[in-house]
Amino acid sequence: MPVLLEVKNLKTYFKVYHGLVKAVDDISYHIKKKEIVGLVGESGCGKSVSQLSVLQLIPTPPGEIVAGQIIFEGQDLLQFEANGDEMRSIRGGGIAMVFQEPMTSLNPVLTIGRQLTEGLELHLGMDVNEARNRAIELLSMVGIPDADKRIDDYPHQFSGGMRQRVMIAMALSCNPKIIIADEPTTALDVTTQAQLLELMTDLVSRFNASLVIVTHNLGVIARYAQRLYVMYAGRIVESGTAKEIFGNPRHPYTIALLNCVPRLDEEEGRKLVPIEGMPPNLLNMPITCAFKPRCPYHIERCGQDPWPDLKLIEGQHYVRCYVET
Amino acid sequence: MTTYIIRRVIQSMLVLVMVTMIVFLVMRLLPGDPIYMLITEDDLIQSSEEKIAALRHEFGLDKPIPVQYINWFSAAVCGDLGVSIIHRGKVAKEIIGRLPITLHIGLLAFIISIVVGIPLGVVSAVRRGRWLDTGVTLLANLGITIPVFWLGILMIYFFALYLGILPVQGYTSPFEDFWMSTRKIIMPVFCLSVFPIASAARQTRSSMLEIMRQDYIRTAWAKGLRERLIIVRHALKNALIPVVTLKGLMFRNIIGGSVLVETVFNIPGMGRLAVDGVISHDYAIVQGIVLLIATVVLVVNLVVDLSYGWLDPRIRYG
Numbered sequence: 326m327p328v329l330l331e332v333k334n335l336k337t338y339f340k341v342y343h344g345l346v347k348a349v350d351d352i353s354y355h356i357k358k359k360e361i362v363g364l365v366g367e368s369g370c371g372k373s374v375s376q377l378s379v380l381q382l383i384p385t386p387p388g389e390i391v392a393g394q395i396i397f398e399g400q401d402l403l404q405f406e407a408n409g410d411e412m413r414s415i416r417g418g419g420i421a422m423v424f425q426e427p428m429t430s431l432n433p434v435l436t437i438g439r440q441l442t443e444g445l446e447l448h449l450g451m452d453v454n455e456a457r458n459r460a461i462e463l464l465s466m467v468g469i470p471d472a473d474k475r476i477d478d479y480p481h482q483f484s485g486g487m488r489q490r491v492m493i494a495m496a497l498s499c500n501p502k503i504i505i506a507d508e509p510t511t512a513l514d515v516t517t518q519a520q521l522l523e524l525m526t527d528l529v530s531r532f533n534a535s536l537v538i539v540t541h542n543l544g545v546i547a548r549y550a551q552r553l554y555v556m557y558a559g560r561i562v563e564s565g566t567a568k569e570i571f572g573n574p575r576h577p578y579t580i581a582l583l584n585c586v587p588r589l590d591e592e593e594g595r596k597l598v599p600i601e602g603m604p605p606n607l608l609n610m611p612i613t614c615a616f617k618p619r620c621p622y623h624i625e626r627c628g629q630d631p632w633p634d635l636k637l638i639e640g641q642h643y644v645r646c647y648v649e650t
Numbered sequence: 651m652t653t654y655i656i657r658r659v660i661q662s663m664l665v666l667v668m669v670t671m672i673v674f675l676v677m678r679l680l681p682g683d684p685i686y687m688l689i690t691e692d693d694l695i696q697s698s699e700e701k702i703a704a705l706r707h708e709f710g711l712d713k714p715i716p717v718q719y720i721n722w723f724s725a726a727v728c729g730d731l732g733v734s735i736i737h738r739g740k741v742a743k744e745i746i747g748r749l750p751i752t753l754h755i756g757l758l759a760f761i762i763s764i765v766v767g768i769p770l771g772v773v774s775a776v777r778r779g780r781w782l783d784t785g786v787t788l789l790a791n792l793g794i795t796i797p798v799f800w801l802g803i804l805m806i807y808f809f810a811l812y813l814g815i816l817p818v819q820g821y822t823s824p825f826e827d828f829w830m831s832t833r834k835i836i837m838p839v840f841c842l843s844v845f846p847i848a849s850a851a852r853q854t855r856s857s858m859l860e861i862m863r864q865d866y867i868r869t870a871w872a873k874g875l876r877e878r879l880i881i882v883r884h885a886l887k888n889a890l891i892p893v894v895t896l897k898g899l900m901f902r903n904i905i906g907g908s909v910l911v912e913t914v915f916n917i918p919g920m921g922r923l924a925v926d927g928v929i930s931h932d933y934a935i936v937q938g939i940v941l942l943i944a945t946v947v948l949v950v951n952l953v954v955d956l957s958y959g960w961l962d963p964r965i966r967y968g
Contacts, residue, residue, distance in 0.1 A: 416874035429865040479963040
């Protein structure tokens, strides 16, 4: 499958009062056509910022994309002006996003229908009636009953899960090539989470789109993602196919993440192991490995030499670590 | 909704009773006597105790205050606001003669404050930190602190006396001479609208800044919408609620502010009528005007509260 989106050496920094926060520090990744990719990491590791950077949705100031290339369909998106016409035609049209908070991500004063149709009118040039009919279709597709009536309701008349379904319908509406789902199920209860992931992956394959699932929960994407990127402190620390990473995790952080997740096939009575310590403050980071303070395996070299580069293990499996685990 | 409106109207009635009671009492507690004011103007020497008593009886001022109030209020409910002690004319007629003048200036100032103030606030918020924002913020702070009468006097001095391009004072009806009328009201309208423009701009700016940070605005950006559409369709309607509240409060300013402006520019409007009424202890005039202002404020407040429901569908009345 051809590569659809390629991010090269992306750096997104935030200038704050006390200094410089390197939220995304030199990450590279790619997404192929019709692929489901997981981006995993703790809160504040830069996973959301890296995704917002793709569409230049970083609030500037304080944020700024300092360096890198984002190649989508042969064009470098970072060459486009942030809110210019070319960038806007990609947003929603080429790459769409589903955000974390369904409760606040929909505009409370506009009807669901209006929020769906404005994208259709903009990107697909539909007139009012066409857009409305398509919006009703999309709503029933994401499993909203009586879509023809509910289209005139306001977001507060929907539950959290329903609103996230609306967000998914909105993201799919203009037939984008890639959907970026930023913690799409974090704010929902567990039963709804499973339903929504199932729905999303199903629809994405029907629409021939690629899906990026950003999450802090490895369990959530174990079933769906074909490839994974594990991020820590603004960098990718391990990447590979789901099989490679779940079968043979190499970075101590990935191992620790997997130890936090309960598994159905394990013996009873195993205690879940939390990762000791706190994620690092991204302000004034040392050049050495950022995970070292929390790493049970660290060796002398980890505290002296700068963070190593990603190194190939086998196949597509890369890891950023000195320790041979 | 209907139940809500009915309840609000009943509440408003109670407020009206209390407001008029207080004004009724305060006017009578002020030192001075309207009958003496009246006689002074006529013939002080020829007046006798009997004549004064007769006048007092004529205006019903010889009765106990609660009785006077009940008489006045029951007549007022039927639309009869009584007779002016000084002018001897019907109060209602007096007010209706002056009201269009005050409304002409006041409504113009009010509309200008909306049309100018809200866009200034929006532009200022959207271009936050740029020179335009700095300029608007500076002017808005200035506009809020400048006293209306001082600005009025300064404008008269500069535009009327020094440059001589505008009439010094007075009022002409627009139906009589539109051009002259417009020239005469430029300065009063400007003075009256400075504070509402400034406060509307400030409120809109802070409200817009708050809304532009919301998640749903990011969703709108992620859809690829134009900045202008995001501001107008997605942000402004959300940002307007506090602005509408403020504008509702400002509406009162039209009549309240007219007292100063009409005095400075010598305009025979309702504000002047009220001031003259207080000075000459013309009870009926002051009571009538207060009743009118209180009613306007209550109606505007109700309209403002109902408009919330139109702006934000989450708000329900019950």
